[in-house]
Amino acid sequence: MIRVLITGGNGFLGQHLCNFLSKYPQFDIIAVSKSERRIPSYIKCGFIQADLTDATATKALLQTVQPNIIVHTAAMSQPNECHDNPMECLRQNTFTVRQLLTQFETLPITHKQFIFTSTDFIFGEGGPHDVNDVPNPLNLYGQSKLLAEHFVAAAPIPTAIVRPVFMYGPIWQGLRNSFVQWVASQLQKHQPIKVVTDQLRTPTYVNDVCWAIHQMIIKEHTGVYHTAGAEIVSPYDIAVATAEVLQLDVSKIIPVTDSDFPEVVLRPKKSGLHIQKTIDTLGYHPTPLKQGILNTFKAS
Template identity: 35%
Template sequence: MKKILVTGSNGFLGQKVVDLLAANELYNVVAISKGPNRNPNKTGYAFHQVDLLDQIKLTNFLSSRDFDAIVHTAAMTSVEACEADKAACQLLNVDLVQTLATYCTENQVQLIHLSTDFVFDGKKDSPYHEEDRPNPQSEYGKSKYASEQVLAQSSCPYAILRTILVYGINGDPNRSNLVLWAKTKLSQNEAIKVVNDQWRMPTFVDDLAYACQLAIERKAQGIFHISGADSMSITEAVYNIADYWQLDKGLITEISAESIGQADNRPRRTGFDLRKSSNELGYAPTSFIASLEIIDRQIKAFGR
C-alpha cells in the first residue's frame, strides 16, 4: 500500500481526493486540516488536526511518518482575500510549499501540488500549453506562480496540476461553486448577475481528484494542465446549468467583468491544451453536460 498524505482535507478538492483514494485498497490515506474534520465520510482514512502554518508542529508531524506522496490541496484561493491579506497569502500559498518541498526533497516523497490558470494573463486566444510563460495579474496568481518556482528550484520530485474554475459537489453542504450557486439561486427564483466577457474551461472536481490519483499512479513529474474540454463564457456555463435543471433563464443578467472590478485581477480568457495530460497521465475529462448529470445524481445521493 502507498501511504498518501492529503493536505487541506476539509477543502472542496481535499474531501474529494480523500474519498477517492480511501475507497482504493492500494492506498493508506492520511488527511490533515487546520480545523476539525468536516468530511461527512469518516471511514477508510486517518484524520489529524494540524495547523499547516505552524511550521514546528507540521515538521514534527511529517518527520514522524513515512509517506510515499503528498497531495497538497490547501491554499488561499480567493482572489479578493489574497489581495486583502498579502502576508497570509504568502504564508499559505508560498512559504508552506517551501516547507513541504524541503521535507519531500529530504525524504524523496512525491509532491502533487495544485496550481491555477490565473498564472496566465489571459491575453492568448488559443489554449495555453504547459511551456507557455506565466504572467499573473493578481496576488493570487502571483503567489501560485511563486509556489511553482519554489518547486522548480528544489530537488523535490513534484507534479504541478494547474486547473481552471473547479465545480461540482461533495459531502460538505457548506461548500459552493459556480454550478451549485447558479442552481440554488435560480431554483429559488432569485435573479443573478453573471459575467459575460470571461471565458474558461471549467473543471469537474471529480476529474481533478482522479487526475491527482493518476499523478500518483504514474509517478508524474513536471507541470500538467487539468481542466474540462469545453470552452465557454461564464454566462454560457450558467445558461447550460439553467437549461439542464429547467430553470428560468430570464433571471440571468449579463454583466461585464469591469462593472464589478474583475477586469484587471482575473484573466479574460483561459483554456488549456490537454494533450500532455492525456498522453502522460491518461487524463480524459468529463463533458460539462455529462458532469451536470453526475452532479444531479450526487445531489440526490446526499439528500439535498
C-alpha cells in the same frame, strides 16, 4: 501500502481527493487541515489538524505520518482574500510549500512524490494557455502560486504540478457551494441572476482532477499537467448549461459584462488551459460540461 498525505483535506478538492483515493485499497490516506475535521466519517481517511505555516507542527506531522506521497491542495484559494492579506497569502501559498518540501526531502523514505495544486491564474491574458506559455500573473494569488511552482520544480525529489481551472462538482455537508450550486439555488428560488459573458474559462469537473492525480501517483508521473475541462466557456454559458440540465428558467439569467462588476483584484478575461499534454500523457478524458453538471446534481 502507499501512504498519501492530502493537505487542505477539509477543502473542496481535498475532500474529493480523499473520497476518490480512499476507494483504492493500496492507499492509506491521511488528510491534514487547519480546522477541525469536516470530512464526512463515511470517507475512510485519517485526519490530523495542523497549521502548515507552523514549521514545528509541519515537522511533527511528517515525522508522524511518514508519507510516500504528499498532495498539497492547502492554500489561501481566493484571489480577493490574498489581495486583502498579502503577507498571509505569501505565507500560506508560497513559504508553506517550500517548508513542506524541505521537511519532506529529509524524510528517510525511498518512494516519494510531491504533487502541487497550482492554478491557471499563474498566467495572464491570452488564454487558454499551453503548459509552457510564459506565466504573467495579474494578481497576488497567481504570483504566490507561481513562486510556489518554482520551489516545486527545483526540488530534488520527484514532483508534479497540476493546474485546474474554476472547479465544480458535488458537495456534501462541510463543503461550500461551487458556482453551479449557487446558480441552481438562485434559479430554484426564481431569483434573477446577473452573470458575465466576457470572461472565458475551461471549467473543471473536480473528479477529473482526482482521476489525473491518481494516475500521476500510480504511474509516478512528474512535470506540469493542465487538468481542466475541454470547453472554453463564460460563467454565463455555465449558468445556462446548469439551468438547461436542471430544467430551470434560463430567462432568469441576465447576461452582463465584467464592467458591471468592478473588481479590485485583476483577473484575466480570457483564461483557461489547453489540456493536450495531459490527454497524450495520462489518457485524460475530461467530463463534458453538461455531463459534469448532471453528475454534480445526481451525486449531491
